[in-house]
Amino acid sequence: MAWLMTFIHLFCLFIVRMSALNFFPEKFELAEKHTSVTLTCRTDKDKITWRREDANSIVSILQSDFEILSGRDLTVIDLQEDLTGNYTCWSDTGLEDYTYLLLDKSKEATAFKINCTAETFSCTQNIKCAWTSDEFTAFRLRNTRDDGDWVSQSVDGEFFLPHSTNSYSEESERLLITGEAVSTCCYMKTEYSFYLRDIVKPADPSISICTIKNEGRDEQIVELEVKPPSTWPQPHSFFPLKHEIEYEIRHNGELKTKEWEEGSKVKVQGSITKLRVRCRDLLLLSQWSEWSKWKNVN
Numbered sequence: 625m626a627w628l629m630t631f632i633h634l635f636c637l638f639i640v641r642m643s644a645l646n647f648f649p650e651k652f653e654l655a656e657k658h659t660s661v662t663l664t665c666r667t668d669k670d671k672i673t674w675r676r677e678d679a680n681s682i683v684s685i686l687q688s689d690f691e692i693l694s695g696r697d698l699t700v701i702d703l704q705e706d707l708t709g710n711y712t713c714w715s716d717t718g719l720e721d722y723t724y725l726l727l728d729k730s731k732e733a734t735a736f737k738i739n740c741t742a743e744t745f746s747c748t749q750n751i752k753c754a755w756t757s758d759e760f761t762a763f764r765l766r767n768t769r770d771d772g773d774w775v776s777q778s779v780d781g782e783f784f785l786p787h788s789t790n791s792y793s794e795e796s797e798r799l800l801i802t803g804e805a806v807s808t809c810c811y812m813k814t815e816y817s818f819y820l821r822d823i824v825k826p827a828d829p830s831i832s833i834c835t836i837k838n839e840g841r842d843e844q845i846v847e848l849e850v851k852p853p854s855t856w857p858q859p860h861s862f863f864p865l866k867h868e869i870e871y872e873i874r875h876n877g878e879l880k881t882k883e884w885e886e887g888s889k890v891k892v893q894g895s896i897t898k899l900r901v902r903c904r905d906l907l908l909l910s911q912w913s914e915w916s917k918w919k920n921v922n
């Protein structure tokens with residue numbers, strides 16, 4: 625008998641896994657734990673019955689202390705996880721309506737923050753956000769300030785949100801990003817508000833080495849030019865960047881850095897093996913970009 629129980633157990637686990645809610649139900653109702661909620665069957669039929677489909681079963685709903693039937697209404701009392709699921713209502717001719725009842729955990733779910741960056745001030749590039757949690761199985765974000773549509777994750781787990789910020793004028797209103805997450809039982813909503821200028825992180829710049837002058841065994845002058853990231857807004861004189869270079873000294877492998885603000889060209893002196901560059905917005909002191917790839921100096 626034991627093997628049969630094990631088999632049934634495994635089978636149920638399999639079904640639970642298969643039916644994890646990995647999309648947003650088309651229609652859903654929310655209520656907090658221990659509250660009551662009334663679902664209404666949108667139909668013109670008078671005689672209806674209700675069913676609840678949860679992760680691994682379909683239950684016909686009978687009048688009880690927890691579920692009160694009245695005409696086309698079903699009131700769920702003292703909501704807890706076991707009463708969440710897809711509620712369907714049926715007449716003698718078939719399915720009439722459905723709604724997915726979820727436990728709203730917005731106030732209690734463990735804090736996990738939406739994290740966004742933007743490569744530029746310009747609305748030509750979407751804002752890139754990360755948001756995830758082990759407790760939930762589907763996520764979506766929207767730019768509420770600009771009345772944007774819901775956006776789902778791309779294959780590598782990031783969200784790309786359009787916005788209408790004008791890069792040529794002072795940003796007067798914060799962006800407001802709304803996030804919603806669901807799992808088979810539960811729902812949560814969170815908001816994140818910021819100025820675009822505070823999340824700017826330029827893409828990494830590219831470098832070209834212009835001249836190398838050898839002036840003796842250990843003396844070398846390397847002149848290089850840094851190109852702003854292709855997504856950086858133009859004209860570049862209007863959106864100046866500050867740069868930092870990191871370079872390796874040939875004879876002892878020591879790494880040195882140097883920052884500069886004026887222009888895209890810089891000279892480094894000494895015998896060096898390789899170098900790389902990163903940039904940030906000069907006026908607003910944005911986050912630094914990632915470092916460019918190392919470039920060898922011969």
Ligand SMILES: *[C@@H]1O[C@H](CO)[C@@H](O)[C@H](O)[C@H]1NC(C)=O
Nearest residue numbers: 648649650710712719722724
């Ligand atoms: C709920 O049930 C209805 C009717 O069977 C179905 O169309 C809908 O996709 C179900 N929703 C979910 C999230 O399973």
Ligand SMILES: *[C@@H]1O[C@H](CO)[C@@H](O)[C@H](O)[C@H]1NC(C)=O
Nearest residue numbers: 737738739740741752753754
């Ligand atoms: C936000 O995301 C960036 C890059 O994706 C990461 O480096 C940073 O640590 C994250 N910040 C937080 C607070 O999670």
